[in-house]
Amino acid sequence: MIHLEQILTNLQPKQKARILRLEGGFGFQKNIRSRGILEGKIVEVITRQPVGGPIVISIDKRTTAIGRGMASRIIVAV
Amino acid sequence: MDIQKVKTILLMGNPNVGKSVVFSRLTGANVIASNYPGSTIEFTKGLMRIEGSKEELIDVPGTYSLEPTNTAEEVAVKMLDEGDLIINVIDSTNLERNLFLTLELLQRNTPVVVALNMWDEAKHNGITINPDELEKLLGVPVVPIVALTGEGIKTMLSRLKETHIPTDISRSDAEKWIHIGEIIKKVQTIEHRHHTIWEKISDATVKPTTGLPIGLGVILLTFSFIRFIGEGLIGHVLEPLFDLYTPVVMEISSAIGPGIFHDIIIGRLIDGNIDYVQSMGLLTTGIFVPFGMVLPYILAFYFGLSILEDTGYLPRLSVLSDTIFHKFGLHGCGIVSVFLGLGCNVPGALSTRILETRKQRFISATLLAISIPCMAQIAMVFGILGSYGMQYVLMVFIALITTYISAGLLLNRYIAGESPELFLDIPPYRRPYGKALLKKTWMRVRIFLTEAIPFVFLGVLFINILYAVGIIDILGAFFSPVISGIWGLPKEAAAALLIGFLRKDMAIGMLLPLGMNPFQLVIASTVLTIYFPCVATFAVLVRELGIKDLLKSVLLMIAAAIIVGGIMRLILLGF
Numbered sequence: 001m002i003h004l005e006q007i008l009t010n011l012q013p014k015q016k017a018r019i020l021r022l023e024g025g026f027g028f029q030k031n032i033r034s035r036g037i038l039e040g041k042i043v044e045v046i047t048r049q050p051v052g053g054p055i056v057i058s059i060d061k062r063t064t065a066i067g068r069g070m071a072s073r074i075i076v077a078v
Numbered sequence: 079m080d081i082q083k084v085k086t087i088l089l090m091g092n093p094n095v096g097k098s099v100v101f102s103r104l105t106g107a108n109v110i111a112s113n114y115p116g117s118t119i120e121f122t123k124g125l126m127r128i129e130g131s132k133e134e135l136i137d138v139p140g141t142y143s144l145e146p147t148n149t150a151e152e153v154a155v156k157m158l159d160e161g162d163l164i165i166n167v168i169d170s171t172n173l174e175r176n177l178f179l180t181l182e183l184l185q186r187n188t189p190v191v192v193a194l195n196m197w198d199e200a201k202h203n204g205i206t207i208n209p210d211e212l213e214k215l216l217g218v219p220v221v222p223i224v225a226l227t228g229e230g231i232k233t234m235l236s237r238l239k240e241t242h243i244p245t246d247i248s249r250s251d252a253e254k255w256i257h258i259g260e261i262i263k264k265v266q267t268i269e270h271r272h273h274t275i276w277e278k279i280s281d282a283t284v285k286p287t288t289g290l291p292i293g294l295g296v297i298l299l300t301f302s303f304i305r306f307i308g309e310g311l312i313g314h315v316l317e318p319l320f321d322l323y324t325p326v327v328m329e330i331s332s333a334i335g336p337g338i339f340h341d342i343i344i345g346r347l348i349d350g351n352i353d354y355v356q357s358m359g360l361l362t363t364g365i366f367v368p369f370g371m372v373l374p375y376i377l378a379f380y381f382g383l384s385i386l387e388d389t390g391y392l393p394r395l396s397v398l399s400d401t402i403f404h405k406f407g408l409h410g411c412g413i414v415s416v417f418l419g420l421g422c423n424v425p426g427a428l429s430t431r432i433l434e435t436r437k438q439r440f441i442s443a444t445l446l447a448i449s450i451p452c453m454a455q456i457a458m459v460f461g462i463l464g465s466y467g468m469q470y471v472l473m474v475f476i477a478l479i480t481t482y483i484s485a486g487l488l489l490n491r492y493i494a495g496e497s498p499e500l501f502l503d504i505p506p507y508r509r510p511y512g513k514a515l516l517k518k519t520w521m522r523v524r525i526f527l528t529e530a531i532p533f534v535f536l537g538v539l540f541i542n543i544l545y546a547v548g549i550i551d552i553l554g555a556f557f558s559p560v561i562s563g564i565w566g567l568p569k570e571a572a573a574a575l576l577i578g579f580l581r582k583d584m585a586i587g588m589l590l591p592l593g594m595n596p597f598q599l600v601i602a603s604t605v606l607t608i609y610f611p612c613v614a615t616f617a618v619l620v621r622e623l624g625i626k627d628l629l630k631s632v633l634l635m636i637a638a639a640i641i642v643g644g645i646m647r648l649i650l651l652g653f
């Protein structure tokens with residue numbers, strides 16, 4: 001199977017992917033991980049709010065809304 | 079007498095794990111919300127009894143880790159040093175991510191007991207956790223509980239004395255996550271379950287296509303609920319009470335006889351009768367406006383808001399509104415201040431603390447002070463303008479919404495600083511816990527009672543003295559270029575604007591005897607909202623923003639009042 005690297009913001013609703021890495025400083029990474037967004041987890045996009053609004057993702061059945069700027073620093077494998 | 083030092087027990091955990099439900103269960107009616115010294119972070123504190131001894135229980139603001147990202151979390155970390163024991167409340171349906179904070183807590187020198195809350199929900203979701211195994215791995219007592227029903231709470235309390243200072247080894251963050259992974263593998267099994275109906279509803283309420291109409295519906299429903307409850311309370315409880323009260327006041331009135339003393343206690347009689355809105359006496363308007371007109375709506379409002387919060391709907395509204403609030407330099411959590419502020423601006427101003435940066439807090443607080451009328455004001459606007467027709471009430475709200483949006487866009491553009499993005503957990507829908515709802519409603523209503531009553535009395539006293547001494551005329555003449563020249567209002571409105579600083583609801587009542595037309599009333603009501611916050615809100619803003627930023631904010635308010643009032647005059651009254 002070929003894994004395509006993507007940034008999280010490129011995923012469409014209902015699409016699932018595995019989190020590969022977080023790109024950002026120590027504080028950013030810690031903040032993101034403390035909400036359960038961890039490398040290796042499967043993430044599903046629930047919805048994308050229009051006009052650059054946050055995207056809503058689900059990991060382990062937990063829903064989190066995250067701004068696009070932050071989400072664009074989360075790299076996933078489709 | 080008990081001479082043993084009262085122990086301080088801290089309830090700590092991630093946000094949305096049901097800490098406040100545990101708190102409500104363990105504490106009695108005597109709960110106080112206090113500010114953490116040197117900050118505006120509010121936390122709740124109460125007494126609880128364990129086996130005859132009294133302990134102090136503190137509901138610490140929720141935090142994901144001990145490395146704070148906002149001021150509320152900062153306080154949570156600071157409070158750690160004051161606790162003798164920590165009850166770490168964990169959401170069992172979400173064990174893995176909750177354990178990060180647990181591992182951090184285990185590295186401190188404070189005894190910990192872990193409470194696996196929402197045990198029933200976890201079971202229902204097909205999640206099985208072995209608490210004994212978890213206890214072995216963590217080295218501190220682990221107790222499954224269901225705070226909503228009280229299951230396991232007794233066991234948890236009985237195990238408080240068993241605990242000790244943790245001996246967990248020190249780990250880096252990365253090591254912690256690896257360790258958590260190992261723990262999860264050993265203690266948790268998850269059975270796959272299909273999407274439940276509630277999960278489907280959950281998704282539908284955050285998707286813009288379905289979520290926005292639902293959101294609008296929920297807001298409309300909430301406000302009709304508030305109106306229904308508020309009117310019900312007035313019609314069935316307060317009006318009958320005041321009907322009994324009126325003859326008593328009339329007796330007192332005739333006993334006192336005319337004079338300045340009568341003016342202060344009873345106020346002016348209108349056609350020989352008491353007019354509760356216009357008389358302006360301590361025992362008439364001073365009692366009626368806060369209790370008879372405003373309190374019922376405040377009660378209904380905060381009860382409704384608590385339901386929206388505790389069911390988990392509010393975070394979804396934050397997500398849906400994030401796009402708009404982002405244009406104002408805020409993010410979706412800004413809607414919380416707006417909602418709280420619609421009840422009373424004081425808790426609204428306090429809630430700006432949940433925003434991360436100074437820029438966000440400044441914008442949020444300034445917009446609140448400028449264009450969010452509190453329930454007291456709303457009730458008065460409805461009461462006074464409603465009799466001329468709902469279109470006039472609508473005009474006030476359209477003016478305020480337009481002001482909020484324009485000021486928001488401008489502030490975002492010209493205030494320096496960062497506007498971080500929304501990063502918000504959306505909890506599953508949950509059944510609210512009655513006692514926690516009532517406690518929350520009561521704590522907020524109590525803010526209104528303690529803030530409103532003294533200022534209403536002070537205002538009544540103040541206005542009667544000012545009238546008696548003739549200061550109102552001087553002020554009216556001084557401010558008439560703005561009041562009459564720009565806003566097209568009679569110069570006597572100066573008195574209302576002055577009292578508006580103490581209580582805005584009372585100020586709107588004072589507009590009645592001035593014989594203004596409905597358009598002038600619309601302008602005056604709007605200007606009263608914008609020009610300055612009431613003194614209680616002002617006091618909070620001093621602490622929240624600091625003097626320098628507050629002065630900036632006040633200048634903006636005055637400018638906004640002059641501009642908006644001027645524009646409305648041109649539109650509604652012409653030149």
